[in-house]
Amino acid sequence: MAGDDNPVELQSQPSYRNLQQHEAAEHPRSWSVELLLRRLRNIETNQCDKFANIMEALGKFGPFQRRLVALAFIPNLLAVVFMYADLFVAAEQKAYCNTSWILAVGPNLSVAEQLNLTLPRYSNGSFVTCRMFLPVTWDLDSIIKFGLNYTQSCSQGWIYPESKTRSVINEFDLVCGEEFSPEAVQSMFLTGLLTGALIFGFISDKVGRYPSILLSNVGIIIFGFGTAFVNSFHQYLFFRFGVSQSLVGHSISSMALTVEWLVGEHRAHAIILSQCFYSLGLMFLSGLAYSLPHWRLLFLLGTAPVLFLVSFIWILPESPRWLLVKGKVEEAKHVLRYAADKNKRTIPLSLLDKLQVPGKKVTNASILDFYSNSQLRKVTLAMGCVWFTVGHSYSTLTLKMRNFGVKQQMSEIIPGMMGMPARLCCIFLFEQFGRKWTMAGALFQGSFMNLLIPFIPSELKTTMMLLILIGQLSLAASISMFFAYSAELLPTILRTTGLGLLTLAWASGNMVSLALITWSPPSITNYIGCVSTILSLSLFYILPETKNQPHADILEHFSSHRRTFSSDLSKDDLLTETKLYGEVNEEVAKNTLLNAMMEPDPGLFSPPLKTKGETTSGQDA
Incomplete structure (x- = not known):
């Protein structure tokens, strides 16, 4: 009976949506692993959507966000003073041996006459910088008449007659075998960046962006002012090392805070614009350095504006995303309401009430996850x-x-x-x-x-x-x-x-x-x-x-945010799946998957349900 076979054959190949509806109605606990994974990703995406909705209600780039970005610009403008200070405080200097011994027999000699009598010359007529004539006990007329012949290295220090400003080089006599090494100073600065990046990166993720920024500001003030009072070049290197640690700490913490408060295209725009202020800071530093007569004044005047940054303790908010991943939901709601108030906006309570921790045991994340994940x-x-x-x-x-x-x-x-x-x-x-x-x-x-x-x-x-x-x-x-x-x-x-x-x-x-x-x-x-x-x-x-x-807040979301499950299902299928499995919360889905891995359940991996026609046909066979 061909007429009776055709309806059965059509029923034996149900559509994907009809099969899901049949599974959900007849076997509510026999969901496939693939569907449960999709459901988990759907839950995670909905959590991000909740926060995105809150940020939408807050205002994407209102007065609060603009003030936050401006607070990131100012430190970048000032940071250039410490990043490029070595270019100006260690300018090249010509050093000549201190030959003031001749002033005992010729106290009225000018500097040019003193150098002419006591320093040897190169073949081109310029003075030798690191040699001097051996001092003698002759009178001035004899020295002028016969001249001096024997030379030695500088024994009484150096003078800098052509220098108009006081620099690190002529302050600590970094000449004649003890030359100032830009490579050594740069290596010390980079070493500070290495250690500071690790230390402040850890601190910012553990205790928050807000305290990390304040701590780095304090470090800049201590090591910035301290550099102006050093007594040796080794102390100078140590304070440069300390200030570079604080600079990188402020940079990565404020960058994370800015990104976590902004959405969409504003995130990248804010960071790139803040980096532009390094160029403006370099112009400011050039003018300041050439107008100051002493290198210590550069660090004093350059560090003084950083004192203003301590006021961040009253106006700088914590990142709501960081508060959420640390389980501090009420504090996150408080800073969001504060930001909304500054933007003259109101966040509906229905949205704030849905705000929750994005995952379990998120505080256990550590640097080891960069290896294990x-x-x-x-x-x-x-x-x-x-x-x-x-x-x-x-x-x-x-x-x-x-x-x-x-x-x-x-x-x-x-x-x-x-x-x-x-x-x-x-x-x-x-x-x-x-x-x-x-x-x-x-x-x-x-x-x-x-x-x-x-x-x-x-x-x-x-x-x-x-x-x-x-x-x-x-x-x-x-x-x-x-x-x-x-x-x-x-x-x-x-x-x-x-x-x-x-x-x-x-x-x-x-x-x-x-x-x-x-x-x-x-x-x-x-x-x-x-x-x-x-x-x-x-x-x-x-x-x-x-x-x-969207941002990935915790490691559980990191992989899922790198791919999309909409490519697996059509929009209608995704809507159907959400309706069918909407009652499956995150905890149920995770427990089901865990049980499946520990003790496989035939129902969990059961093949598609057979239609009535298929069952009868199998029995007849």
């Missing part, structure tokens, strides 16, 4: 390689510029000032092409210029200088973009710890470049730069795009 480990290693390449390439380009005769000050100041338009262009590129591919393009351009320079003939110095400058601008812009991208990419519970690890990779790249250029042939530096660039560009494909994506 496969997705987090993969992303961190890829970004770490990229940050190492950026730091290595930028430092290499800067040192190459000095090799062409450009003074250390100009090799840092010129790219720093021109970095503002490059960073502003990043805002447009971020919105047009997304985070990942914009950064890949900037990294490729900067690194390519670094690798191209060795193949340019040495006679074309202007061309090489132009290539170096283009590479520096590209890499300076990529640093700002990487900060914004990394802050969006990392989960809230470990955001500053991750930023600290990535800053460590960037500082390591700088230190490796500095060491290789100083102690090894140039080919080794170029080889490492080439390898790291190829590796970094090849790893970009595993990094997710974060443009217009």
Whole structure:
């Protein structure tokens, strides 16, 4: 009976939606693992949507957020004083031996006459800087008539007749075998960045963004003012080490706080704009340094405005996302209501009442999760390689510029000032092409210029200088973009710890470049730069795009936010699934999955239900 068979055959192939409805009606506890995983991701996304709805009611970029971003701009403007101070307080000085012994027999001699009688000269007529004639007991007329012949090293210190300002060099006599080493000071500063990134990254994730920012401000005040009162060069290095720790602590903590208060395109815009203030700060520092007669005044006047930042204790809010992942729901509601009040908005109580901790035992997250969590480990290693390449390439380009005769000050100041338009262009590129591919393009351009320079003939110095400058601008812009991208990419519970690890990779790249250029042939530096660039560009494909994506707050959400389950189901199927399994809360879904892994339940993995026609047919067979 063919007419009776056709209806049965059609019923034996039900649609996906009808099958779900049949399963839910007849076997409410026999959900598949795939559906439960989808349900968990649906729950997690809904939790993010709740917070997004609250931020929508709060106002995406109202007066409160604008004030918060401004509070991040001001420290960046002042931080330049400490970042680039060595360029101005250790300017090159010509030192001559102190030969005041001759004043005992010729007290009326001018400085020029004194040097002419007591210092030997080079063949070109200039004075030798680190040698002097051996003192004698003759009278002045005999010295003038016969002259002095025997020389020795400086025994009574040095004088600096051509110097108009007091610097670290003539303060501590860093000359003649004890020369000031920019590489040593830069290495000490980078070491402070390494340790500070780890310490403050841990503190910020454990005790909060707000106390970490205040602690770093106190550190800047202590070590900034302390630098103005040091008595030796070793003390100067120690205080530079301390202030660099505080600077990086403030940078990553305030960056995390800004990102966690903003939504959408405002996150990246705020970070990139705040980085632009480094260029303005460099202009301010240049004018201030050249107008001051003493290097100690630079640190005194540069640190004094930081005292204003202590007022953050009254106006700086804690991150509501961080409060939530730490289980402090009531405190999160309080700061959200405070922000809404400043924006002259009202958050509905129905939204605030739905706010809850995003997961269980979230406070147990630690730096070890960067190893144990496969997705987090993969992303961190890829970004770490990229940050190492950026730091290595930028430092290499800067040192190459000095090799062409450009003074250390100009090799840092010129790219720093021109970095503002490059960073502003990043805002447009971020919105047009997304985070990942914009950064890949900037990294490729900067690194390519670094690798191209060795193949340019040495006679074309202007061309090489132009290539170096283009590479520096590209890499300076990529640093700002990487900060914004990394802050969006990392989960809230470990955001500053991750930023600290990535800053460590960037500082390591700088230190490796500095060491290789100083102690090894140039080919080794170029080889490492080439390898790291190829590796970094090849790893970009595993990094997710974060443009217009929600934040991952805890590790449980980190992997699920990197993919979307809407590709598995159509919109109608997803709506049906939500209706059918809406009663399955997060706890039930997790317990069901746990039981399935410990003791498999045939019902949990049961095949699709058979229709009545299929059952009858099987029995007849």
